[in-house]
Amino acid sequence: MSQPVIQSLTRADEAFDCLQTAIVIGDLAPGEKIGEVELCSRFNLTRGPLREALGRLESRGLLVRRPHAGVKVVSVSADELIELYRIREVMEGLAARQAAERMTDEEIRDLQATLDSHEKMIEEAQGQAYYQAEGDYDFHHRIATGSRNTKLAQMLLGDLYYMVRMYRYRLSTSAGRPHMALGEHRRIVEAIAQRDGELAEFLMKRHINAARQNIEQKIQQGVLTI
Amino acid sequence: MSQPVIQSLTRADEAFDCLQTAIVIGDLAPGEKIGEVELCSRFNLTRGPLREALGRLESRGLLVRRPHAGVKVVSVSADELIELYRIREVMEGLAARQAAERMTDEEIRDLQATLDSHEKMIEEAQGQAYYQAEGDYDFHHRIATGSRNTKLAQMLLGDLYYMVRMYRYRLSTSAGRPHMALGEHRRIVEAIAQRDGELAEFLMKRHINAARQNIEQKIQQGVLTI
């Protein structure tokens, strides 16, 4: 008998999730100053749980809080976004290497199947970059957990990705990039399937490096203002 | 006129600091289950601020919380400690590289002076590994902030170091290691002074790799049980 494992979500947890997604999808814009009472009415909470959630969000760096002065959503500059990608590069490189060493054969097959479905999506929904963005997230998510490195996965999934996703809805990937990214994903998985950790790390680093350059280019062209 | 910048610390901040240091120095042992009221009386707080602090600590991974069942200090296994060092390796490698590119000349001079004082300490207090441990922390701290990568510094200083320090008081570094570590530090700073980011990264990675192997060895020898 599998236990239900409902483990009654506490209000603070709900508040945390709500706020986090609200920030990530841009419902709460970066730099926006928000009052506690306003948030309470908006999410049907009382201030107790809300404050606990705010504390958690703050320690994760999604919002900043000055005593008696209020709380506002963090706004990362273009430079900081680039720095985020530099961090991703080394951390996900490590994740890929450890994933190559530790993922089960079944997980790898699943990953390959995932890429197949992504390919289909890209072909069918030509130009619909959204799927690719979600797919990209899915891919990196699996590698992070596949590393079997608890803290690494926690830092990637709990900290970095949320900050990156904050800006994803503005970063409509450029025309040819989804196809290219898929190819890079394919090669990474190939390396993992061959249990070649060193190669997987190298390819992953290059993959994220390319994504970073893509963004950097757009910022310089003025296409993307942050 | 430099502003006082007292910015009234809130009770929750105090609570957070108190608990964090209590956990780090081992006053609250890993795995120990702790009640809220007990903590309140121990640190002279009320439950409101305490709970907010607990939330923050939880999201940083220093303690785990099950709804209605209490909170206990996280206990990291030997394997997880090793994994922590793997993460440090890549992240601090990046920090060293960026520090080499961005630290001011003054900061570098300060860093060199710091190493000089460490050397003195090691010579004078032969065997007193504590200073070395603190010194080691100081060194890595400066490099992290010197990287000018806000998020990177935040992740290193706010997450990883605290977890590593939890176990530092047990990891009395072995006999010859302080001297060797100091030499490694020297070479890293040298590379930074020459603005050779690539070399700084390489040396830092090797430095942390050596520390990891040192711990791994001790665990295998059974000297260190976690």
Next chain:
DNA sequence: GCATCTTGCATTGTTGACAATCCATGGTGT
């Protein structure tokens, strides 16, 4: 007319009481 100080208001921080949940102990039935 401009700057500075003061006062009032709005917002955050804190507190203690109340409600909901879990754990353990003791009882009962088989």
Next chain:
DNA sequence: ACACCATGGATTGTCAACAATGCAAGATGC
């Protein structure tokens, strides 16, 4: 005697009122 269920106690989660602090608007002096 063992297992299961029920009840009591303790602990956590939640709430609403109170206190403290910062911010802004208005008044006053230069």
